[in-house]
Amino acid sequence: MQVLFVASECAPFIKTGGLADVIGSLPKELTKRGTETRVIMPKYGDIPAAFKEKMAVKGAYTVSVGWRQQYCGVEELVHDGVHYYFIDNEYYFKRPGIYGFYDEAERYAFFCRAILDVLPHLDFVPDVLHCHDWHAGMVSVLLNAQYRHLPFYQTIRTAFTIHNLKYQGIFPYSILGNLFGLGDSYFTYDKVEFYGDVNYMKAGLVYSDLLTTVSETYAQEIQTPYYGERLDGLLRAKRNSLFGIVNGVDYDVYNPATDPNLYVNYTDAAGKQMNKTALQDELGLPVNPDIPVVALVSRLVQQKGLDLIAHVLEEILEIDLQLVVLGTGEEKYEDLFRHVMHRWPNKVSAHFLFDEGLASQIYAGADMFLMPSLFEPCGIGQLIALRYQTVPIVRETGGLKDTIQAYNRYTGEGNGFSFAHYNAHDMLDTIRQAVHYYHDKTVWFGIVKNGQNTDYSWNESAKQYQKLYEWGQN
Template sequence: MKPAISVLFVSFEAAPFAKVGGLADVAGSLPRALRRAGADVRLVIPDFQDIAVEGFEFENVPIPSDWTVGIDFRPYSFRVRETRFPDGTPVWLVGGDDFFARPGIYNAPGGEPFGDELERIVFFNKAVVEVMKCLEVDVDIVHLNDYQTALIAAYMRRLYGNEERLARPALCHSIHNLAYQGVWPAERIQTMGFPPEDARYPSPFEWQGMINLMKTGIELADMVNTVSPRYAMEIQTKEFGAGLEDLLRGVSGKLRGILNGIDTEAWNPATDSHLKYHYDTGKLSGKRGCKAALLKEAGISLDRLDLPVIGMVGRLVQQKGIDLILEIGDALLATDVNLVALGSGAKEIEDGLRGLCARHPDRAGVKIGFDEGLAHRITAGADIFLMPSRYEPCGLNQMYAQRYGTIPVVHEVGGLADTVTEWDPSTKAGTGFLFRDAEAGALSDALGRALLAFQDKRAWTELVKNAMAVDFSWERSAKGYLEFYAEAIERHRGGKSA
């Protein structure tokens, strides 16, 4: 029986092979969820030197030696390796030593951007199109993610629009974070393989006299989505549109918001291998055990076990609102609370958190860096989870927290607003606490409501169970994407692109 729909899902990162941010979690989970829903899906990612290979077997896919990718009049060879997820979902890794035989995914070790970033993107995008031609890939949908894959849309629509195999698929473009758009000087259009006039208005490449790959993908795609309904509305405003708000309002007819899901197998408090104790809504005692273990790991006395533990996990950058926490940190820790934090990012914020914990060593601990196990243990052992992000396209940690019965306190933006509902003590409805203004006082007020609710143990238990009952599975998201794909096919066949 033929699958209902076939999809080539293209991303610059995907867990567990290569991961930098939330896109990797999406690309590593959504294709498998779509397959479970009946779609025929293949994931395509770059074959980086740093690809995680443990637990996977790879086979070389034969490519004729005369098939190359041309960049600035020079040919580059490419290769394809294939592996599969345990459920059978196929993965192609497209590589070339000239661009990927080095450490790093987006940046070199130490955070410096690659000097040939554009060439790496052009190589991967062109190679994917050549693979589609060479291996006679015939699909209904080509799903692109962020600016690093947007040139595929340009090659398929503007260079190969007369080739049936490349003209037939509908194009979908997902915006995971609009702040990163892939902007280059206009003269780089030729490196991308297009003539100079394509860098001028009203070309889909042109943006304020430069080339903008995110804009290119948005304009040429049949359908566009962001990773939460609220963020899809926000990016049409000046505050969140990052300079593309006029364009996004203009294409609002093809713009959708589909909430990300989470891996409910990896993130399950009943079976999590990172935890010493396990629990579910029927037996919550293991959560107290996780709390005690977390305090011990953070160097905080178990005499403080009955006091609320506030947890934080994430990048320590201004976008995440960590400066608001630092602003209220001393006053907060002067009360009967504990704080455990994990993350890395801007040095001034790292130093601020270190200083805060040094001033309150009996009730606060921070680890600078990333530790997957500790991230799980904070999520399980904390009572309250802080996410005061200034903007958040979707966010995953607030969903992990709710699945683990750890109550989120979040800024009412993007995916945070879509996934957390305010606790109402009179009706016992809600899953967390929200604040509207990105100000320290507003965060403090929301935390105050959470800490007050914590004092009523019976009501708090109901709140915990509410949070744990919310369905954040990828199955729900996959259903939304299948509807999105169907709409893209209909628009493509009808000749619409805006």
């Protein structure tokens, strides 16, 4: 079985979120397990020069974008045993950042077309094209509409993974013909039309042979109007080919015993305590091992439950704890944390940037990890927290519900704390409960041990993907 992942970002080359972590780690595990898996993605200008210098040119071609012929280079790099291909076009991709440009429809139309055009030149014939999120959504449409009649493409099957249904790639009707050369027969409610526009995500859902998303609970949630982002009817219709497989984390990368960013590498409570006191000292907080440190490492947006935190932040800070925040996002939330940091300098340390080194230090130094999301397809923060012996506090939604089991004081089971309703005071009560048990070290270390005993590496999830690839071939 040979699989080609198609995605817009991939760690360690370039990253804005959890998608990049998945694309950077799952192919490694699949390849180890005998499914040769490669990755193809854009060659962005912001990819570090150290990687670009190692890329080997595979070829140069032309790709049709509407009536225009655009240059398309292909470069290859082998990293950690996985082959990566990079689609090169400086006009589309040599820009600061990845997303948010005026011509997103055209950039990823070019990318989807380029994938199919260069496939015969890669010396790698995939059994499955595994496309990820809306940026790759038009691959399956184009394959079926314009390439399937050619012998090379006739046996290729497609899988499509939803990483976040909220972001769909919705663009004006005119792009259908202007960028893809597709006629009005494709602009119907059961194909790519979406309330008068073209929807790249919907295209991937309609035309792919197999659909997955990143947790079992999210697979069920998105079939309801509340979570379905106006695609719930389609997802219910496709439910027999929709599967939820929880994401994992790369245990080689996220490993407190070897992480080079930490103050002290550790495997036990004593080593973690050393990281905690070093973090408190580094951030200018009072060094006190008896005060629990609660971490928030997140995009500062509503989806992540920031409005819940804002509603009861004053009450949270009345608890005997320290709050450490790392992330960027909406100005109102950044201003909120700036304000409370000014009022409670001995209780709050907030940092508005993306810094993986500091993030690792926070995961290692914190006692609790707060993740009260409005919705969460899978979430990676809570899995990293478990890996670093930090106890998650989450809302029961999506992958958070699938991976964090609330502590049960009668049985001793559970690897964290959780609340069900999207309610600020339910969250506040759960934080208070966690702080209460933090001071009972017998209970607390039992919860930490339960977290250490849960395996959220890619091992089990990779097995499930392999079974689906085989199922999709039948």
